[in-house]
Amino acid sequence: KKLGIALVGLGSYSTYQLAPALQDTQHCYLAGIVTGTSSKEKVWANRYGIPKENIYNYSNFDEIASNDTIDVVYVVLPNSMHAEFSIRAAQAGKHVICEKPMAINVAECDEIITACNRAGVKLGMGYRLHSEQYTQAIKEYVANKTFGAINYISADAAYRSMSNPGQWRLNKKLSGGGALMNMGVYAIQSVIYGTGENPISVSAQEFSTRPEYFKETDETITAQFEFQSGAVGSIMTSHNVRANRLFASCQRGWFELDPASTYIPLAGRTSRGELNFTQESQQKLQMDDFAKHILLETPNLAPGEMGRRDMVIVEAIYESISKGGQKIPLNFEAGYGFGG
Ligand code: NAD
Secondary structure, X not given: OOEEEEEEOOOHHHHHHHHHHOOOOOOEEEEEEEXXXXXXXXXXXXXXXXXXXXXXXXXXXXXXXXXOOOOEEEEOOOHHHHHHHHHHHHHOOOEEXXXXXXXXXXXXXXXXXXXXXXXXXXXXXXXXXXXXXXXXXHHHHXXXXXXXXXXXXXXXXXXXXXXXXXXXXXXXXXXXXXXXXHHHHHXXXXXXXXXXXXXXXXXXXXXXXXXXXXXXXXXXXXEEEEOOOOOEEEXXXXXXXXXXXXXXXXXXXXXXXXXXXXXXXXXXXXXXXXXXXXXXXXXXXXXXXXXXXHHHOOOOOOEHHHHHHHHHHHHHHHHHHHOOOOOEEOXXXXXXXXXX
């Protein structure tokens, strides 16, 4: 059986990445769409052969509950809408994939997790990198201590936002925050799977060189992490410069991905030489992995608890900034442990 996926929000990520990737997936297919823009209905129906009864808008979306051809709802909307649509999808009895960042605060992440648990549906994050080989190699180096203990890990996830001041990513109400919410979660993820540990504290700083453009949301943030093992981590995220890298200095060598969190192609090397893995659509791999989790009970590579953990760190970074860079302790005992 192939699971039917409905995409909610037909913006650029759905249009140029997810829908094309769903043409190549083995365990799922594009079965339906949910859109607030009626003109997109016909275009998508024609392009992908989507039947009329599998097309919903934001108001009649809850009727998806009675549609047996839709198994999974994939929420690809602006960040502030993730919670509402993930919860409505769970209440309709559908499994949920939620794009990153999971929501705009930890409280909303908790609401999504509770709704999915209550409904008995699976919840996965749109963290595509867990399904691709460069990231998986990093996790293996860490698990096997291939290069010994990690001394220092650094991760950058940043791009330059040019001349679209009207975009939702710069609108705090819709985005929940700037570079940190958008790209910062990749850097947070990198330092966690790059050390195999959740951090125990964070200190952070923010600065802006274009305040006239970044009126409501953070432009550039740096943060430093402390880990139980003694490792130290550092991240930079920005909407004003381009950088995309993971680097770890270890007891017996080093490993690096650059770029580390873009779409394919990724690239990497270690103190032993170049990495050269097969590169397939990350979105295809991610959606097939989630479908296999549902169909075959394989592990959930990016569960909701992971998205929540990252939001705890995002909130701690903003708290540190508001307190002049003060060190904020992080405690994950009650939440999601490593696994990252
Ligand atoms: P986008 O701006 O291209 O699309 C957003 C969609 O939401 C549009 O179809 C728009 O019509 C709809 N929408 C509904 N209400 C809206 C409102 N009030 N304001 C603006 N748009 C509204 O954005 P995108 O790049 O497709 O991002 C969507 C989500 O996907 C975000 O959460 C983003 O973080 C995530 N994303 C993830 C990746 C990844 O690699 N995992 C990549 C890109 C985007």
